[in-house]
Structure formats: C-alpha cells, structure tokens
Amino acid sequence: MARLHDYVPIVGQPIIDDLKLVAEKLKGKIVQHINSTAVGGGVAEILNRMVPLLTELGVDSRWDVVKGGEEFFWVTKKFHNALHGKHEEITQHDFDIFMETSRISMEQLDTYGDIIFVHDPQPIALVNKKSANKWIWRCHIDISNPNQIVWEYLRSFIDKYDAAVFSAPSFSQNLPIRQFLIPPSIDPLSDKNKDLPQEFIKSVLEKYGIVENKPIITQISRFDRLKDPAGVIEVFREVKQHIDCQLVLAGGTAADDPEAIEVLEEVREKAQHNPDIHILLMPHNDLEVNALQRGSTVIIQKSIKEGFGLTVAEALWKAKPVVASAVGGIPLQITHKYSGLLCHTTQGAAFAVKQLLNAPEYAKKLGENGREHIRNNFLLTRHLRDYMLMFLSLYHTESVINFK
Amino acid sequence: MKTTAKSPNTRAIATLRQSTDIGEIIIHHNKAGFRCQILFGSNSPLDFIKVICNHIKNCRGKISRRKSEKVAIANSAEKQIYFRLSAGIETMPELTNETELFRLHTSLHLSELTGSKASNITELLELIKTVSGSCIYQHTHRFLQLHQYLSPEPPNDFAYWVSNILGETELGEKLASIDVVHFSTIRSLRENIVDTIEEHLKNNPLTKLKFAHTGAEFHFMKSVSFIFPTNHVAHDLRELADILKKITIDSIYFHMFEARLRLEKGDNDFSIWIRTATGNKELADKISRLDPYTYTMEDLRKRLINLIERSIRT
Numbered sequence: 007m008a009r010l011h012d013y014v015p016i017v018g019q020p021i022i023d024d025l026k027l028v029a030e031k032l033k034g035k036i037v038q039h040i041n042s043t044a045v046g047g048g049v050a051e052i053l054n055r056m057v058p059l060l061t062e063l064g065v066d067s068r069w070d071v072v073k074g075g076e077e078f079f080w081v082t083k084k085f086h087n088a089l090h091g092k093h094e095e096i097t098q099h100d101f102d103i104f105m106e107t108s109r110i111s112m113e114q115l116d117t118y119g120d121i122i123f124v125h126d127p128q129p130i131a132l133v134n135k136k137s138a139n140k141w142i143w144r145c146h147i148d149i150s151n152p153n154q155i156v157w158e159y160l161r162s163f164i165d166k167y168d169a170a171v172f173s174a175p176s177f178s179q180n181l182p183i184r185q186f187l188i189p190p191s192i193d194p195l196s197d198k199n200k201d202l203p204q205e206f207i208k209s210v211l212e213k214y215g216i217v218e219n220k221p222i223i224t225q226i227s228r229f230d231r232l233k234d235p236a237g238v239i240e241v242f243r244e245v246k247q248h249i250d251c252q253l254v255l256a257g258g259t260a261a262d263d264p265e266a267i268e269v270l271e272e273v274r275e276k277a278q279h280n281p282d283i284h285i286l287l288m289p290h291n292d293l294e295v296n297a298l299q300r301g302s303t304v305i306i307q308k309s310i311k312e313g314f315g316l317t318v319a320e321a322l323w324k325a326k327p328v329v330a331s332a333v334g335g336i337p338l339q340i341t342h343k344y345s346g347l348l349c350h351t352t353q354g355a356a357f358a359v360k361q362l363l364n365a366p367e368y369a370k371k372l373g374e375n376g377r378e379h380i381r382n383n384f385l386l387t388r389h390l391r392d393y394m395l396m397f398l399s400l401y402h403t404e405s406v407i408n409f410k
Numbered sequence: 411m412k413t414t415a416k417s418p419n420t421r422a423i424a425t426l427r428q429s430t431d432i433g434e435i436i437i438h439h440n441k442a443g444f445r446c447q448i449l450f451g452s453n454s455p456l457d458f459i460k461v462i463c464n465h466i467k468n469c470r471g472k473i474s475r476r477k478s479e480k481v482a483i484a485n486s487a488e489k490q491i492y493f494r495l496s497a498g499i500e501t502m503p504e505l506t507n508e509t510e511l512f513r514l515h516t517s518l519h520l521s522e523l524t525g526s527k528a529s530n531i532t533e534l535l536e537l538i539k540t541v542s543g544s545c546i547y548q549h550t551h552r553f554l555q556l557h558q559y560l561s562p563e564p565p566n567d568f569a570y571w572v573s574n575i576l577g578e579t580e581l582g583e584k585l586a587s588i589d590v591v592h593f594s595t596i597r598s599l600r601e602n603i604v605d606t607i608e609e610h611l612k613n614n615p616l617t618k619l620k621f622a623h624t625g626a627e628f629h630f631m632k633s634v635s636f637i638f639p640t641n642h643v644a645h646d647l648r649e650l651a652d653i654l655k656k657i658t659i660d661s662i663y664f665h666m667f668e669a670r671l672r673l674e675k676g677d678n679d680f681s682i683w684i685r686t687a688t689g690n691k692e693l694a695d696k697i698s699r700l701d702p703y704t705y706t707m708e709d710l711r712k713r714l715i716n717l718i719e720r721s722i723r724t
Contacts, residue, residue: 024516024518024638028638175629184522399520406673409639
C-alpha cells in the first residue's frame with residue numbers, strides 16, 4: 007500500500023506538507039466512513055486508498071460496510087437508476103425492503119465517529135441514529151434530474167445531515183444543509199494507474215487477442231446501460247467504415263450491481279461475434295485494465311449519465327486522447343479541444359474518434375494537456391485535502407477561516 | 411543564515427552561551443544593519459533569558475524559545491511565550507519588530523454549492539447582485555487554481571458561461587476583459603460586473619431572450635478559504651526568494667491575490683512586507699504593478715523570484 011512519501015515524486019513535497027498542515031487541525035477526531043461494498047466500484051476503490059492515507063496523516067479514520075441482501079441491492083440499484091433520471095417502477099414494497107434492511111443496519115452498526123461520512127443512498131437511513139456527532143452524506147451519483155419520488159423519499163434523510171457532498175455543480179439541489187463540491191480522484195500509484203513496462207502491456211493485448219497493428223478504441227466501464235456500451239458499438243461501426251480498427255469493451259462488476267450480467271449479455275448480442283470487438287469481463291483485474299488503457303489508441307467514455315466518470319481521469323493520466331460525453335463530471339475533466347473531445351451524440355462521438363485517429367499529433371497534444379490537468383486537480387492528494395477541509399468546515403461557518 | 415557575531419553586544423551573548431546551553435544565536439545581516447535571533451532551549455530559566463535580553467537591548471533582536479530542533483522562531487505560539495517572558499523587561503518592545511519577519515501562509519479552498527442557478531442573463535444578473543461576496547470571489551478566481559498551467563480558460567466563469575452557453579460573445583468578451591487587478595474590494599468588482607451586464611442589456615435587449623439548455627445552467631458556488639501559517643519565515647529578501655522557490659503555488663496565490671482582494675489589504679503581501687520591512691520601495695512598487703491575472707501561477711512564481719533576485723544583485 008502506497009504511503010504519503012511515495013506521492014512526493016508525482017505532486018511535490020509542498021503538497022504533502024500542506025496535507026500535514028490540514029491534518030494537524032483534525033487531531034483527536036474520529037472519521038467513520040460507511041458504504042455498502044468493500045470491493046468493486048469507484049467508492050470502495052477510493053476508500054481503500056484514502057482511509058490508510060488519512061490514518062498516516064494522523065486523522066483517525068475507520069471504514070464500516072453495511073450489509074444487505076440481494077433484494078436490498080436490487081432496490082438500491084433501482085434507486086440509483088432513478089436518481090440518474092432513468093424511469094423505474096418503485097413500489098411501496100421496495101421502500102419497505104429498503105427500510106427493513108436499514109433498520110437492521112442501524113441496530114448492528116455502531117456509529118461511533120465524531121464525523122460520520124456516509125457514501126451513496128444504501129446506508130443513508132443510518133442518519134436516524136444521529137446524535138451530537140457530525141454527519142455528511144456523500145452522493146457519488148448524477149442527481150441533476152432525479153426521479154422525484156425517490157429523491158423526495160431520500161430527502162427525508164438528507165435533510166438530517168450536517169452537509170452533503172456532490173461531484174459536480176449541476177448535481178446540487180436546493181437543500182437546507184450545506185453542500186460541497188468535491189470531485190473524486192484517481193490514485194496514480196494504484197495498479198490501475200501506475201506506470202507499466204511495455205512488455206507487460208504487449209502481453210495483455212496478446213492475451214486477449216488484440217492486435218497492435220490496428221488502432222484500438224477502448225471503453226473501460228462496468229457493464230451498465232448508463233455507460234451506453236451499445237452506443238459505443240455503434241460508434242465503432244461508424245468509424246470502422248473509414249478506418250480499420252478494433253474495439254475493446256472491458257470492465258468488471260460491483261457487488262452492489264446485480265444488473266451487470268444482463269447488460270453484458272445484451273452487449274454480446276449487439277456485437278454479433280465481430281472479431282474486432284473484444285468484450286472482456288475483467289472483475290478486479292486492475293493491472294490488465296491499466297495495460298489495456300495504455301495500449302489503446304483512443305479512449306472513449308460514451309456515458310449517458312455519470313456520477314463522475316473516473317475512467318476519463320484514468321485515461322488522461324496515461325496521456326491518452328479521450329472522446330467522452332459531456333455529462334456528469336466529465337466536463338470538469340475535459341476542456342473541449344484542449345484536453346480531449348466532448349460529444350453529445352453517437353455521430354459526434356464517431357466523428358471525434360475519426361479525427362483523433364487521423365491526426366495523431368493533435369491527439370498526442372490533447373493527451374499531454376489532459377495529464378497535466380489531472381495532475382493538478384484529480385489526484386488522490388487533492389481529494390484528501392478537500393475531504394479534510396470539509397471535515398474542518400463542519401466546525402466553522404465563516405467563509406474565511408484563519409488558523410493562527 | 412550566518413552565525414558570526416559582529417557586534418559587542420552579540421559577543422557578550424556568545425560568551426554567555428559558552429557557559430550555558432541556551433540554544434543558538436543567529437545574526438541576520440541586511441541593508442538596515444543586522445538583527446540578532448536567539449533560540450532558547452525549552453527549559454531555559456526565565457532569569458537567564460532576562461540577562462540575555464538586557465545584553466542585547468540595543469540590538470534589533472528576535473527572542474523565542476526553541477521547541478524542537480526544526481521549529482523556526484516566532485510562530486504565533488512562540489510569540490505568546492515571548493511576550494510572557496518579556497514582561498517587565500522595558501527594552502523588549504524595541505528589540506522586536508514583528509513586521510520585519512514574514513511568515514508565509516497558504517490558503518486552501520473548498521467550493522461550497524449554493525443550489526442557486528441561472529438559465530438566462532436576467533437570472534444571472536439578479537443573482538450576481540444578491541449572492542455573497544464569496545460567490546463573486548469564487549467565480550472570478552476559481553480558474554486560477556484549477557488551471558495552473560497554460561490553458562485556454564477565460565478569466566472568469568461569468569465570461570465563459572455568457573460566451574459559450576448563451577452564445578453572447580460580445581458581452582462575454584467585455585466580462586473577460588474586466589481588469590480584476592484594478593479592484594481592491596469584492597464589492598467594487600461586483601458593481602463593475604453588474605454595470606457591464608446592465609450596460610450591454612440597454613443596447614442589446616435581445617440578449618435577454620437567450621436561455622441555457624438543460625444541464626448547462628450557471629451554478630453559483632462560494633469559495634471557503636482556509637488560511638494556514640506555514641513553517642517558512644523570511645527575514646530578508648534573500649530568504650524570501652529562496653522560500654518562493656519551494657512553497658506551493660497556493661501560498662503564492664494567497665499572498666498575491668487573496669490577501670489583496672478578499673482580505674482587502676489594498677496591496678499584495680509581498681509588496682507590503684518589502685516596503686515596510688526592508689525599505690525597498692522600488693521593488694515593492696514593481697511587484698504591486700504586476701498584473702498577476704495575466705500569468706500562470708508558475709510563471710508568476712518565476713517573475714517574483716526574478717524581480718527579487720535582480721533587486722538583491724543591484
């Protein structure tokens with residue numbers, strides 16, 4: 007596991023020194039993170055990195071996971087989709103399942119922290135146990151246009167928190183509590199993002215039958231309809247009419263996403279056994295995902311909705327040219343024509359991919375700019391700093407807080 | 411830092427030092443003469459400190475207790491110790507001139523969402539008039555820290571939104587051209603932004619008919635600043651130049667932008683300190699005249715170092 011000094015060559019010693027300055031002000035506080043899965047998905051990935059680093063900084067951080075059965079996770083997946091604006095039939099039975107599991111969690115889980123940091127809707131109802139401690143709800147979902155029934159239901163819990171955290175400005179809502187903008191981050195030292203030897207990259211491409219003499223277009227994502235893998239296949243077919251290329255659709259599944267296998271089957275059907283379309287189910291194989299990104303010519307992220315779209319940051323960190331939908335937190339990561347290309351339609355995405363494949367120097371420049379932007383704004387060190395500042399803000403109401 | 415005593419007073423202190431383990435004596439030479447800095451051991455007896463103070467009563471000195479090997483003198487905690495120890499020693503106020511050292515600070519920012527959003531220019535204007543000053547500060551300064559390196563970002567969020575979302579490039583250009591460096595308060599900056607929009611609307615009423623598409627509204631945020639003292643302390647220009655090479659751009663940002671405008675000091679901290687502590691008005695004025703908004707943060711760092719080093723050489 008990486009330690010703070012390992013980040014010095016990437017971000018510089020002064021950034022680490024600043025983290026220590028902030029952490030000093032949190033001495034004595036216990037921060038308790040609560041989410042619903044220990045593995046898989048962006049939240050678990052970030053917490054796996056962040057909790058040890060906070061601890062190393064002297065901020066007593068713990069991480070607890072609420073339990074839930076298959077039924078509970080089907081309901082929370084429906085909530086997740088509904089919050090993203092997708093139509094879902096939500097019944098009273100769904101709410102009952104949600105509340106019953108939440109009730110059990112409330113009984114089983116000790117909320118001992120001075121600061122309780124709840125991630126996403128699954129554990130949201132725990133706030134009913136709120137006492138004198140501070141509670142934060144971290145929403146990793148794009149809720150710019152939520153299903154009102156689910157949103158209003160969750161509001162009854164959200165309003166009890168001291169603060170909410172969103173990943174993009176457009177996700178903010180009219181709430182009676184403070185709301186902070188904290189985009190997520192990537193860890194440059196994780197298996198998913200660290201530098202890899204060229205031989206390893208080659209070996210991974212070879213393992214999956216991907217050839218190097220044809221451009222490789224890749225989307226790394228969970229198999230989720232909101233990531234529009236079917237749309238990516240349409241983009242590929244459009245590009246393929248003009249440029250001989252390959253498509254890689256690769257991703258894992260998360261323990262709290264029971265829909266993934268269904269979507270995977272739909273995608274396989276759509277690909278119609280095209281030998282240039284590589285559909286790879288790669289649960290928790292970060293090194294190979296890293297190699298696929300590094301071996302790709304262009305990375306695409308054609309999401310319909312995004313909580314943030316960390317795969318974009320991962321690709322940009324590898325200085326790859328990226329074509330991505332202008333949704334969720336993606337416009338925060340890509341400035342159009344400067345650090346990547348943004349698109350709104352399948353046709354627009356296909357055009358952008360062709361542009362990048364035909365203009366490699368332009369593509370290279372976009373990738374390089376993107377890497378610097380990620381270094382400055384979307385690495386784990388910035389994320390750590392923002393979280394610690396937010397913890398401090400719970401104890402201050404003013405806009406300028408001057409520590410003597 | 412030099413450690414050679416060159417005055418009768420400091421020789422006296424050096425003698426005392428030989429007989430007891432008090433820490434160390436540091437002499438700082440600068441254009442104004444020299445300053446004597448004494449680092450006492452944390453267990454130095456009060457009587458002994460008084461003796462030392464009397465010996466250096468004609469020096470311009472700094473006195474503090476050493477807390478650990480790495481602690482630089484005179485952070486705020488040490489100042490308290492200093493003043494407590496100095497009670498009853500008449501000469502002490504003369505010995506210490508706090509404006510002469512420059513403790514660098516850093517400012518870290520968190521964006522707080524307000525839930526307020528605008529879909530057209532009328533809504534934007536109304537919100538600009540009513541939101542907190544922290545919102546105006548956020549939307550005129552956020553770009554500086556997000557895009558520390560060369561970037562095509564326009565200088566404020568209002569200009570970007572008006573140009574790229576509403577398609578009002580003329581108004582966008584006018585907003586982008588507002589010379590923030592000429593304003594010493596957020597209030598006056600806000601008034602200028604309002605005037606610019608209202609003036610444009612008088613001559614271009616059709617601008618009011620343009621709407622942002624769903625998802626592209628202007629979301630108002632406010633900046634929450636956390637200001638921390640760093641361990642870097644400059645006693646003269648040489649030290650300041652060296653420190654500028656290693657501090658974060660957040661620290662440079664704080665002293666150049668935030669202290670002047672948000673804390674309403676009227677000038678940047680570097681110029682204020684250089685003018686009052688070193689008497690180098692020419693250098694202070696040169697830094698005051700910089701338009702920091704036209705530099706990337708790294709280029710601004712280089713420019714400051716360059717100006718200070720050239721001043722030292724001459």
